[in-house]
Amino acid sequence: MARRPAVTGPAADPAGLYRTVALIRGFEQRAVELVRTGVIRGGIHPCTGQEAVAVGTCAALRPDDVITSTHRGHGHVLAKGADPARMMAELAGRTTGLNKGRGGSMHAADFSVGVLGADAIVGAAVPIATGAAWAMRRAGGDRVALAYFGDGAVSQGVVLEAFNLAALWQVPVVLVCENNGFATSMRPEQTMAGTVTGRAAAFGIPAETVDGMDPQAVLDAATAAVARARSGAGPYLLECVTRRFDAHHTWEHTARPRYRTDAEVAAARSRDPLDIQGARIPAATRAAIDAETAGVLDEAVRFALAGPHPDPAGALDHLYSTGLRPRAGVL
Amino acid sequence: MPWLSYLKALNRAIGDEMERDPAVCVLGEDVGVAVTYATAGLLQRFGGDRVLDTPISEQAFTGFATGAAMAGMRPLIEFQIPALLFLVFEQIANQAHKLSLMTGGQTRVPVTYLLPGSGSRDSWAGQHSDHPYSLFAHVGVKTVVPATASDAYGLLVTAMRDDDPVVVFAPSGALGLREDVDFGALAPVPLGAGRVHRAGTDVTVVAVGHLVHDAVAVAEELAGSVSVEVFDPRSLHPFDWQGLAASLERTGRLVVVDDSNRSCGIGAEIVATAAEEMRLTAPPRRVTRPDGAVLPFARDLDLACQPTRAQLRAAVEKSVGAG
Numbered sequence: 231m232a233r234r235p236a237v238t239g240p241a242a243d244p245a246g247l248y249r250t251v252a253l254i255r256g257f258e259q260r261a262v263e264l265v266r267t268g269v270i271r272g273g274i275h276p277c278t279g280q281e282a283v284a285v286g287t288c289a290a291l292r293p294d295d296v297i298t299s300t301h302r303g304h305g306h307v308l309a310k311g312a313d314p315a316r317m318m319a320e321l322a323g324r325t326t327g328l329n330k331g332r333g334g335s336m337h338a339a340d341f342s343v344g345v346l347g348a349d350a351i352v353g354a355a356v357p358i359a360t361g362a363a364w365a366m367r368r369a370g371g372d373r374v375a376l377a378y379f380g381d382g383a384v385s386q387g388v389v390l391e392a393f394n395l396a397a398l399w400q401v402p403v404v405l406v407c408e409n410n411g412f413a414t415s416m417r418p419e420q421t422m423a424g425t426v427t428g429r430a431a432a433f434g435i436p437a438e439t440v441d442g443m444d445p446q447a448v449l450d451a452a453t454a455a456v457a458r459a460r461s462g463a464g465p466y467l468l469e470c471v472t473r474r475f476d477a478h479h480t481w482e483h484t485a486r487p488r489y490r491t492d493a494e495v496a497a498a499r500s501r502d503p504l505d506i507q508g509a510r511i512p513a514a515t516r517a518a519i520d521a522e523t524a525g526v527l528d529e530a531v532r533f534a535l536a537g538p539h540p541d542p543a544g545a546l547d548h549l550y551s552t553g554l555r556p557r558a559g560v561l
Numbered sequence: 562m563p564w565l566s567y568l569k570a571l572n573r574a575i576g577d578e579m580e581r582d583p584a585v586c587v588l589g590e591d592v593g594v595a596v597t598y599a600t601a602g603l604l605q606r607f608g609g610d611r612v613l614d615t616p617i618s619e620q621a622f623t624g625f626a627t628g629a630a631m632a633g634m635r636p637l638i639e640f641q642i643p644a645l646l647f648l649v650f651e652q653i654a655n656q657a658h659k660l661s662l663m664t665g666g667q668t669r670v671p672v673t674y675l676l677p678g679s680g681s682r683d684s685w686a687g688q689h690s691d692h693p694y695s696l697f698a699h700v701g702v703k704t705v706v707p708a709t710a711s712d713a714y715g716l717l718v719t720a721m722r723d724d725d726p727v728v729v730f731a732p733s734g735a736l737g738l739r740e741d742v743d744f745g746a747l748a749p750v751p752l753g754a755g756r757v758h759r760a761g762t763d764v765t766v767v768a769v770g771h772l773v774h775d776a777v778a779v780a781e782e783l784a785g786s787v788s789v790e791v792f793d794p795r796s797l798h799p800f801d802w803q804g805l806a807a808s809l810e811r812t813g814r815l816v817v818v819d820d821s822n823r824s825c826g827i828g829a830e831i832v833a834t835a836a837e838e839m840r841l842t843a844p845p846r847r848v849t850r851p852d853g854a855v856l857p858f859a860r861d862l863d864l865a866c867q868p869t870r871a872q873l874r875a876a877v878e879k880s881v882g883a884g
């Protein structure tokens with residue numbers, strides 16, 4: 231399926247940063263609608279409100295750098311340059327999707343733009359990114375890997391073990407914690423002894439906390455972190471303090487668990503990355519980008535819905551890279 | 562001809578592959594000094610850049626190997642204890658194994674997981690005596706259990722060249738074995754190709770790992786009265802079902818001897834498949850560890866949980882009597 235991507239990662243200028251925030255925001259609005267109408271099965275974890283983290287960090291990366299993402303990965307995957315149309319087709323489970331419909335929202339991967347995949351086990355991708363970064367450095371060159379994870383993930387042992395390996399072996403990995411104030415319903419005060427940056431300090435990994443609602447602030451910090459890793463000085467941890475505006479997962483739209491107040495949500499929404507970045511560009515530029523983005527997303531939805539559903543006979547295609555065919559469940 | 566020990570075969574296989582392919586690297590605890598011997602001499606030969614002593618962080622270094630594999634390396638991880646596979650089951654079964662399918666074929670994860678010393682180590686008690694190969698075959702991870710030194714060499718080489726994750730269980734009951742082999746004749750052994758160690762016409766004994774040697778011994782004991790064919794599947798996933806079917810065409814009777822727990826063990830799968838699809842003239846039988854067994858420490862108790870030659874012999878005799 232040769233399709234020229236509509237975007238190729240966020241440009242690092244003010245309008246470029248705005249464009250990518252708008253793309254992610256609009257993509258998820260349309261995806262939530264497709265969840266509601268039953269086109270996207272299984273629901274999604276929207277990153278609405280957190281786009282600045284994905285946009286600012288990916289704008290600091292080169293196309294040949296790689297990322298690993300999380301269950302809340304749409305922003306990361308799009309910001310790294312995946313085609314929104316093929317991404318939407320993936321969410322809709324079509325053969326034209328990034329993963330041919332085998333991954334869906336939580337596993338979207340696009341190796342052609344350095345997305346090694348979104349991982350739905352909290353924290354599990356941190357060692358994977360670390361290993362990829364190590365292998366890339368070993369191969370020569372100065373590519374880096376970036377691992378996204380939530381505030382909930384810093385209580386996973388495997389994440390802390392990976393911090394140790396990254397620091398011990400001076401691996402060029404940038405560790406990006408999206409501290410959105412919640413692990414599903416639980417606040418960091420309920421789940422985390424100490425702090426995110428304190429965990430990095432324990433391993434001698436330099437760390438800083440940045441405003442994760444501001445794409446430019448994230449970009450500035452990420453540029454330094456990436457440059458440091460690229461130069462061979464080892465890992466760096468960025469804690470991006472951000473807020474998600476929407477549900478943990480779209481099931482919340484119907485189950486409506488109460489874990490934060492309306493006032494908290496309103497306060498979070500009062501600092502919207504779309505407006506923070508939008509205020510930095512002329513109104514006419516913003517309007518033009520909005521119109522262009524709407525067109526790209528209309529086309530993405532059209533492309534996704536036009537894509538064929540996979541043939542059930544191929545349900546286990548790609549199970550083994552060697553092409554081994556497993557026995558059928560029924561003879 | 563020179564004697565090749567099973568452990569030396571593993572060591573040679575790793576060294577030969579590292580020589581052949583610069584993408585092969587080794588990770589594990591104490592692999593530098595080679596406390597298990599499997600990695601002996603490799604640090605000196607290939608350097609610390611390819612033979613990495615890791616911290617005691619199994620989950621992280623197993624995930625790390627997945628990432629390194631996706632970025633072009635072919636890591637081999639040595640685990641000191643089979644139970645560590647429980648600790649990293651997520652990283653193998655849920656990550657490395659699933660990535661090819663979940664990405665729609667965009668990546669491959671060529672990692673080899675080597676367990677030199679699986680199963681009872683002779684009174685190492687509850688946490689050091691597991692033989693969890695059935696778990697991996699169940700989830701679909703390629704799983705091999707070599708019984709002889711030359712198969713250990715050939716299967717480990719194949720595992721390292723395979724583009725998918727492969728777990729290689731080297732039973733502690735086989736590590737000390739030696740075999741008279743011409744080193745020049747050592748060659749890769751394909752996955753999914755069983756081996757008939759001894760031909761027979763009355764009953765097929767499928768034996769896994771070190772139990773192959775017990776099965777051959779029982780076959781010899783019974784030679785005058787019962788003609789036993791000993792079939793070693795060598796890899797449990799993929800499994801050589803055709804080879805087993807061909808053997809049962811000859812014998813029509815099946816006994817499986819498997820040093821893993823009875824319920825949901827590989828023995829159950831072999832018996833079920835034979836019952837569904839193959840020629841059987843007598844009810845199939847299994848000799849295994851008890852259901853849900855945890856190996857106790859005291860020597861007699863440890864042995865009481867493992868399949869014995871006497872049990873196998875009795876099962877073979879019953880099988881023939883019932884035919």
Ligand SMILES: Cc1ncc(C[n+]2csc(CCOP(=O)(O)OP(=O)(O)O)c2C)c(N)n1
Binds near residue numbers: 352380382383478
């Ligand atoms: C290891 C693991 N435990 C539990 C879950 C179920 N789960 C999915 S998302 C989530 C919360 C994750 O919180 P955080 O890491 O802060 O990321 P966020 O959802 O806020 O982006 C949980 C508990 C899981 N997927 N993986």
